[in-house]
Amino acid sequence: MIINRALLRLPVRHRRAMELRLKKGWTQATIAQELGVSQMHISRLIREAVDILRDICSDQEETA
DSSP, X not given: OHXXXXXXXXXXXXXXXXXXXXXXXXXXHHHHHHHTSXXXXXXXXXXXXHHHHHHHHHHHHHHX
């Protein structure tokens, strides 16, 4: 699946935050507690990860 391959290309912290959010359904507050950072930091990581994933998927569509 494209999204699983794209997730593997994320930086480790971004990938971990996205996996906890998407696969486990954790809240940003719970993820923040798990990773020892603020909820605001998790919000930024997720936003950045979505932007990166969008770019990765867009690049893959263009080459297909």
